[in-house]
Amino acid sequence: MFRPLALFIGLRYTRAERSNRFISFISLISIIGLTLGVAVLITVLSVMNGFDREIKSRILGMIPQATVTSTQIIPDWEPLANQIKQDPEVSEVAPFIQLQGMLTSNGQVSGIMVSGVVPEYEQKVSIIGEHMVEGSLDKLQAGDFGIVLGVDLADLMGVDVGDKITLVLPEASPSPAGIIPRFKRFTLVGTYDISKEVNSLMAYIPMHDAAKLLRLPDGAQGIRMKVDNIFAAPKVSKAATQVAPERLYPTDWTQTHGNLFSAIQMEKAMIGLLLFLIVIVAAFNIVSSLVMMVTDKKSDVAILKTFGATPKLIMNVFVVQGMIIGVIGTVLGTIIGVTFALSISSVLGYINDAFNLHLFDVYPVNYLPSYVKVSDVLIIVSASFLLSFLMTIYPARRAAKIQPAQTLRYE
Incomplete structure (x- = not known):
């Protein structure tokens, strides 16, 4: 051979x-x-x-990949969202109101980033619906003042689904007793488990309740976008501002989690x-x-x-x-x-x-x-x-x- x-x-x-x-x-x-x-x-x-x-x-499935925000409430956010979604790079859109505060219950206090959302839209741009442990995002109904927390934060605060928890905002309200922080009691309607970083920092409430809590008209503070290519997020967010350039400001994940x-x-x-x-x-x-x-x-x-x-x-x-x-x-x-x-x-x-x-x-x-x-x-x-x-x-x-x-x- x-x-x-x-x-x-x-x-x-x-x-x-x-x-x-x-x-x-x-x-x-x-x-x-x-x-x-x-x-x-x-x-x-x-x-x-x-x-x-x-x-x-996980993290980019929860945090906004690309957003446009306004200094004023946007009452007509649906036509705006539909215009933004016409961009071929944008797969889904969702309105939101962002606020910060502290949660307190059973003697425990924790800082929190709260998103006011519309459940049917939010589940299209976020993975939270896939990682619910108890309850669901759909239980966030306007006027019910429900809240969804991460499992780690719920354990820290010692609350279960159905329990009450108080959200304290940094804005002060005048009263006969003097200036006191603004606060509101919410009912825990669900918990999620994404990652330790996200579980302890993010909470969800109905967007209508968030506007009411901030004493704003009913509407959205901004539009969150889910993009097909995450590295195109800066370009997509800037392009979205052209829909209403006089009142929209772009942000994207590279500014918050790029490092x-x-x-x-x-x-x-x-x-x-x-x-x-x-x-x-x-x-x-x-x-x-x-x-x-x-x-x-x-x-x-x-x-x-x-x-x-x-x-x-x-x-x-x-x-x-x-x-x-x-x-x-x-x-x-x-x-x-x-x-x-x-x-x-x-x-x-x-x-x-x-x-x-x-x-x-x-x-x-x-x-x-x-x-x-x-x-x-x-x-x-x-x-x-x-x-x-x-x-x-x-x-x-x-x-x-x-x-x-x-x-x-x-x-």
Whole structure:
């Protein structure tokens, strides 16, 4: 059966019993180093991709991606919302009134960002409807003064669905007893669970009740938009202001949470670069093992040259040997890395629950997310193969320059 001579000899050298066991040991170390480097790189980048995806879907699913707000209440917000939705980049719109205050109940006090919403619209631009634990957003009926809180905040305040909770606004109201804060008792009609960051900071009430609480006419303070491409949000919000440029002001998620996503991207790039150094170190071991192999096989190379082997053939023999190390290490690393990346969420989740370790209490999500990107795996595999090939060039050229007469003189 026909086989290329360089491949045949290279495979034979790889399988043959070597007189110098140290060369075999260095080759084994090269394979192990390359395997670990590729596996760790795939796993860590998958975890970083998981965090990036979860934060985009959870936090950006709750906070406004793009908004236009007015300094005055907008009573005719529906025609305005319909005009804004005509933009092909905008998938859904919803009116809102934003206010800040403090919640108090059972002796507990907590600052809160409150959104006055229309449930049927809000559920189109937000993921809150998918993450309700008790009750539903539809129970926010105008005039009932109902409120929806995150589960963490509800636990902190010691309230359950159906209990009363007081919202205190920073605006002061004059009274016979003097200036007192404005407050209103609400009924808890539902709880949601998105992430620890969101659960403790955001609450929802009916938009009509929010306007009434602020002593404003019935209407909307602004229009929230859900966009198909989150990175187009700044352009979309600016374009929306052209509907009524004299009274609308744009904002988008890059102004409120842009630093968070920039930090994640920077961290992913730096961690990827540092871990890639492991692959580079393992690849340098290929150089060491091949240089020693060339020294060990000098006489074999000289004999091959006397039989007519060309320098190109000799180079290919040692390139094949180096690439065998690279292929074995990269393939094993890819299999281990992808397998571990796909299972790390469930494995660490089981360990966390079994030993009650609270590993994820400081993170925005309550588990370790992992998302294997095929593009990342292909880049890592390609880079590892290319690096392995480059590391074979010097030892292979050195072998090709061996002079048969000088080498066999004392054999």
